[in-house]
Amino acid sequence: MTGPPAPSGSSAGAGLSPRQRRNISRGVQYAVFVVLAALVVSLADWAAIREHFLDMKVAENLFPEIFTIALKNTVIYTVSGYVLGFFLGLVVALMRLSSAAPNRWIALVYIEVFRGLPAVLVFILLGLAVPTAFPGIRFPFDEYGVVAIALGLVSAAYMAETIRAGLQAVPRGQMEAARSLGMSYSRAMITVVIPQALRIVIPPLTNELILLFKDSSLVFAIGVTSATSELTKFGQDIATEYADSTPLLLAGATYLLITIPLSIVVRRLEARQAKAR
Amino acid sequence: MAHAVEIRDLHKSFGALQVLKGIDFTVDPGQVVCVIGPSGSGKSTLLRCVNLLEEPTSGQVVVDGVELTHRDVDIDAARRRVGMVFQQFNLFPHMTALENVMIAQRRVLKRGRAEAERVAMENLEKVGVAAKRDAYPAQLSGGQQQRVAIARALAMSPALMLFDEPTSALDPELVGDVLTVMRKLAEEGMTMLVVTHEMAFARDVADRVVFMDGGVIVEDGPAEQVIGAPQHERTRSFLRRVLDPTHTDV
Ligand SMILES: Nc1ncnc2c1ncn2[C@@H]1O[C@H](COP(=O)(O)OP(=O)(O)OP(=O)(O)O)[C@@H](O)[C@H]1O
Ligand SMILES: [Mg+2]
Numbered sequence: 001m002t003g004p005p006a007p008s009g010s011s012a013g014a015g016l017s018p019r020q021r022r023n024i025s026r027g028v029q030y031a032v033f034v035v036l037a038a039l040v041v042s043l044a045d046w047a048a049i050r051e052h053f054l055d056m057k058v059a060e061n062l063f064p065e066i067f068t069i070a071l072k073n074t075v076i077y078t079v080s081g082y083v084l085g086f087f088l089g090l091v092v093a094l095m096r097l098s099s100a101a102p103n104r105w106i107a108l109v110y111i112e113v114f115r116g117l118p119a120v121l122v123f124i125l126l127g128l129a130v131p132t133a134f135p136g137i138r139f140p141f142d143e144y145g146v147v148a149i150a151l152g153l154v155s156a157a158y159m160a161e162t163i164r165a166g167l168q169a170v171p172r173g174q175m176e177a178a179r180s181l182g183m184s185y186s187r188a189m190i191t192v193v194i195p196q197a198l199r200i201v202i203p204p205l206t207n208e209l210i211l212l213f214k215d216s217s218l219v220f221a222i223g224v225t226s227a228t229s230e231l232t233k234f235g236q237d238i239a240t241e242y243a244d245s246t247p248l249l250l251a252g253a254t255y256l257l258i259t260i261p262l263s264i265v266v267r268r269l270e271a272r273q274a275k276a277r
Numbered sequence: 278m279a280h281a282v283e284i285r286d287l288h289k290s291f292g293a294l295q296v297l298k299g300i301d302f303t304v305d306p307g308q309v310v311c312v313i314g315p316s317g318s319g320k321s322t323l324l325r326c327v328n329l330l331e332e333p334t335s336g337q338v339v340v341d342g343v344e345l346t347h348r349d350v351d352i353d354a355a356r357r358r359v360g361m362v363f364q365q366f367n368l369f370p371h372m373t374a375l376e377n378v379m380i381a382q383r384r385v386l387k388r389g390r391a392e393a394e395r396v397a398m399e400n401l402e403k404v405g406v407a408a409k410r411d412a413y414p415a416q417l418s419g420g421q422q423q424r425v426a427i428a429r430a431l432a433m434s435p436a437l438m439l440f441d442e443p444t445s446a447l448d449p450e451l452v453g454d455v456l457t458v459m460r461k462l463a464e465e466g467m468t469m470l471v472v473t474h475e476m477a478f479a480r481d482v483a484d485r486v487v488f489m490d491g492g493v494i495v496e497d498g499p500a501e502q503v504i505g506a507p508q509h510e511r512t513r514s515f516l517r518r519v520l521d522p523t524h525t526d527v
Contacts, residue, residue: 176330177367177426181381181433182357191384195371 051244058246062238069227070234071254076144077216077230081151082209088152089159094189096164107160114157120218123150127222143228147219155212162204166197203273206266210259231255279342281306281437281468282327287336289322296322298492300336304437309469311479311500314489315515320472323489324441327470328359341436357385360430364442366422368414374401374425375410378432386433393432400428404458420451424458431462438462440471476519480504488512 016024095107114122127146130137139145170193178188198205217232224233235251282304289297296319304310312320325331327338329345329352338345345355368377378397382388388396401407404424406417414422423443430438440459444452456478463469463482473479479486479500486503488496488511496503496512507513 171365171367173363173365173367174369177361177363177369178381179353180328180330180356180359180361181429182353182385183381184353187384191380192369196369199371 053245053249055242055244055246058238058242058244059250061242062235062247062250066231066234066250066254070229070231070251071258073228074213074216074230074255075258077147077151077219078209078213080144080148081155081216082212084148084152085155085159085208085212086205088156089163090194092156092160093163093167096160097167111157111160114154115161117154119150119154119215120221122154123147123218123221126150126153143219143222143224146222147216150218151212151215154215155208158211159205159208162201162208163197166201167193169200170196200273203266203269206262206269210262210266213255213259213262279306280304280339281308281341282470283337283339284323284327285337285339287323287326287338288334289319289326289331290334296492297326297333300492300494302487302494302497304468304470306436306468307466308484309463309467309471309482310485310487311483312470312472312487312489313474313476313479313515313519314495318489319492320489321441324361324439324470324472327437327439328356328361330361353385357433358436360433360435360438362423362426362430362438362440362443364445366414366419366426366446368422368426368429370414373411373413374406374417377414377425378429381429382432396432397428400431401425403431403461404428405454418451419447420454423447423455427455427458427462437468437470440469440473442472442474444473444475474519476504476516488515490515 092107092110095103096111098104098107123146126149139149141148174192174196175188178192179185183191216230219228219230220233220236224230226237229237231251231254235247238247239245280303282302284300284302287297287300288295300323302310312323314320322331326333327340329338333346336346340355341358343350343355343358345352368374369380372380375394375397378400379390379393382393382396383390386393398407398410401410404427406421406424406428409417409421409425412421414425417425423446427443443459444455447455452475456475459469459471459478460482471479471483481500483500485498486496486500487494488503488507488509490511496507496509498508502508503512504516507516
């Protein structure tokens with residue numbers, strides 16, 4: 001090195017350079033982690049864990065139903081709820097930005113109610129209370145219909161707020177340019193504003209999909225048969241049957257099989273948007 | 278003879294703020310009229326009232342024989358005949374240059390794909406960006422974007438073109454390309470209403486120059502008169518400021 005002498009050593013009062021100080025603080029953090037991990041490992045009863053959480057004989061009984069029934073149902077519940085929630089959310093978001101005051105009020109009330117209620121309560125209301133109150137009503141596709149509508153109603157409230165933010169993030173000049181070309185308000189929304197808004201909100205909407213995957217477990221609240229059970233209920237039933245927690249662990253791992261790749265996708269999309277900006 | 282644009286006693290307020298305080302003027306078919314004036318004088322607001330992007334508080338706007346301020350008028354239909362070019366271009370960023378020029382032809386005029394593409398390419402060629410047909414706006418320079426925006430408006434066969442400071446957002450070396458396109462349009466006989474700070478363009482191209490200040494028209498006359506020999510002191514002091522190179526704040 002032929003550069004001037006490094007000034008770092010002379011500045012520190014305690015005789016430590018900033019880099020040395022940073023290294024020491026890192027070292028302390030790692031030490032704390034190691035101690036905590038060692039504590040957990042030493043306190044755990046490994047024989048019991050192997051027996052109750054990693055029992056291969058119990059695990060064998062889960063396959064292939066954990067995929068062919070439980071995961072399949074989880075995906076059906078989630079995707080149908082998500083699609084419904086998305087379109088309802090889009091409508092509510094547009095109403096929220098409407099120039100007609102009643103539209104805005106209805107949208108606001110909807111959002112506040114369904115964001116405020118616990119999702120499980122919506123399931124119960126829809127699955128048990130509605131059939132009691134309206135004996136004539138039958139949901140299409142039985143449990144599937146109830147779950148799709150319940151998840152749709154709840155997720156729509158969240159998605160509406162996300163989509164509204166996206167719509168507002170599209171510069172006003174876009175609507176003006178479209179209107180100046182003779183497009184009507186709705187035509188301009190559909191061809192110009194909404195496509196740009198959705199591009200902006202793809203990452204948060206994908207996050208919503210992850211949340212919904214987990215919320216689909218709330219279907220237990222309305223009672224499902226073995227044919228319509230999803231991952232959590234499925235794991236729980238078999239866990240009870242064998243008095244062993246291995247099924248729960250496997251059900252959990254199956255959720256992660258879906259949610260972790262989705263998270264990676266979200267992070268990629270966010271990184272790409274950050275770069276485009 | 279019918280006017281291309283006729284504005285009568287136009288007022289526009291934003292809440293308590295009176296921006297236009299009684300504007301009267303006309304543009305004849307084939308005329309180029311430039312609107313000049315200090316920042317905040319209401320030039321953009323006036324232009325935006327001509328295609329009803331702003332709703333006038335009172336007064337009448339008649340374009341091509343249709344009174345836009347009449348409550349029974351189909352404003353979407355009326356706007357098809359009025360092209361508008363914005364300072365910030367406002368191209369649709371999720372569409373290529375070609376799609377930008379095709380979309381309103383397809384969705385508004387219901388032209389077929391082949392015809393819309395033919396008209397789009399004609400206009401992209403006219404403004405000199407045909408080679409960029411498949412580029413997205415983000416891949417174009419400001420000058421190229423503005424020319425695509427002009428092509429987009431022209432593709433609707435407008436009877437009147439409105440320009441709101443079309444070169445103000447451009448790097449100086451790109452201004453010329455856009456002005457050249459506008460000169461060509463003027464020569465072809467397009468009726469144009471142009472808000473601009475480009476005094477050379479106004480002097481050379483405009484049939485008439487309108488000077489606005491404080492929400493009223495102070496002076497309206499032939500370009501050589503309003504710019505060359507202004508009658509009013511407010512016009513003179515404004516022109517002194519914009520033409521004097523030591524004042525760059527306008
Ligand atoms: N949507 C609006 N709401 C409230 N005030 C507005 C709105 N649009 C414009 N104004 C105000 O109206 C006045 C005139 O604005 P306008 O944009 O017409 O001026 P301008 O002559 O085009 O100025 P510039 O040369 O800076 O573009 C300004 O004081 C502006 O703040
Ligand atoms: Mg302006």
